[in-house]
Amino acid sequence: MGGGDDNSREEIHDGSMTNQEENTNAQQNLEPSPNLPEKTAIAEEDSSKEAKQIPEEKPNENAEGNNVEQEQSVIADNAQAVGASATETISVGNSSTGPVEAHKPEDTANRDAAHEDQVKFQQNLEYEISIKKEEAERTPLVCLSEDIQKLYQEYEQGSDVYRNKIMKLAERHNKIRRCRGDGNCFYRAFGFAWFERLLLSNNSTILRAALDSLVATKTLLNSSGYQPLVYDDIYDVVEEQMKAIERGERDDSMLLAIFQTDEISNHIVWYLRVITAAYLKKYRQEYEPFLEFETEMDQYCSKYVEVMDQEADHIHVIALTKALNVPVEIAYMSGSDAMEQVNFHEFYPDNEATGGNLTLKPLVLLYRPGHYDILYRKE
């Protein structure tokens, strides 16, 4: 906790004398008559000295040139030169001089206080994130499937809006599979549901088509400017898992174990992320208008799509389903009582691309504000 404070204090001791006084000077240059406590007389004298040397139009550049000359002579002198325009009472770079705070102009102190607040805020934020993370880590990355009644029980003490919606949902769906709420839940839920659907389909045509679309993503990634260096090892992990399903070497408990293993599971999640990013970049004209504050797509992807733990948005869902040619239905369940039923949004890939994948039934995900889980439809 105290780390930041200690640091800044030590920094101050390192080269601070020069800086503190530089501050005073700069403020002088900016505001002609500041209310500086103490040393005003000396500082003013200095700035007037400087003013004599410097033609008025471009004070900064010239002053800098001036400094450079001095620097080139001797470094030790230079240190003096930087500090020279300050008071003589302080020996430059000497860490044993008295407490720095004593020499601070008032508003520097204020600024430092503001900075301390900011550091505290940052620390609190980090603490909050770490608590949330700890909390999330109690849930496996992907859980065993449960009866949908378990979901109902979660809201027994809560709003009846949710309970009613779950009742409706239970008419057509019988199971739910939870995923860890770590910001990757959409991708992980998608990945697991997709692999599980392939496993259960036990259909070589469907599997071949899925493998083909997976292989095709490499071309997509290249065309969007990703170096093979950054993705090919990760791609290999994903492909290997899919091929193992094709070879009949996986059953549902193995699949679950794989998705609960940090490394493989995260590799799959990240590959789905980079596919999403590559697709959004390829069709940027179409999707850029949806981004807030006129963000540029490359920047958006490197901040919100490629980065682990960043939650998925609507356009990510569209991009991933289209890039992999996998249909998805998402049940949106919010606490709003405007609608009695749970709304289903269908994300179906373009018709012309569907080809061999026609027989793949849509994956069904449950969305509650901020989180995705997997749903199972009654056969």
Next chain:
Amino acid sequence: MVDSVARRLLKELKDYQNEPNPDLTELSPISDENILIWNAVLRGETDTPYEGGHWSLRIEVPKTYPIHPPKIKFLTKICHPNISFKTGEICLDILKTAWSPAWTLQSACMAIRLLLSNPEPTSPLNCDAANLLRCGDFMGYESLVKMYTQLHAMNQQDNEESS
């Protein structure tokens, strides 16, 4: 699984060696025994107060790389608002929360080089340098940076390049 990390790192090494980068004069593991610890040397950008300087970076690669970011710090002393003068620790989002496997050791080093000329004084690790910038004293800032560049980053044989 150190294997997959090693595979990736060897590819990165080869990539760097095939296409030398004049702004990153060195990038390699410090020994054959341990591929998880690298050394890099950054060249200061021209027309900045870092011009003419060379800074050594120490890179520690976690076993979960590239899902998790490498730890990078300055070994050579440097004066910059977002780099600790004492420890060489770097405050840069891509080395923390904004990391993704789409970065490489090389591109991460280049992002650090970009940080040098684009300081972010609102989240400082070096308050003195940051304060100069925040109160608009660019002259004082530049001369301070230049002084430390000359003091610490130019004592090698490559002084002649800059002047």
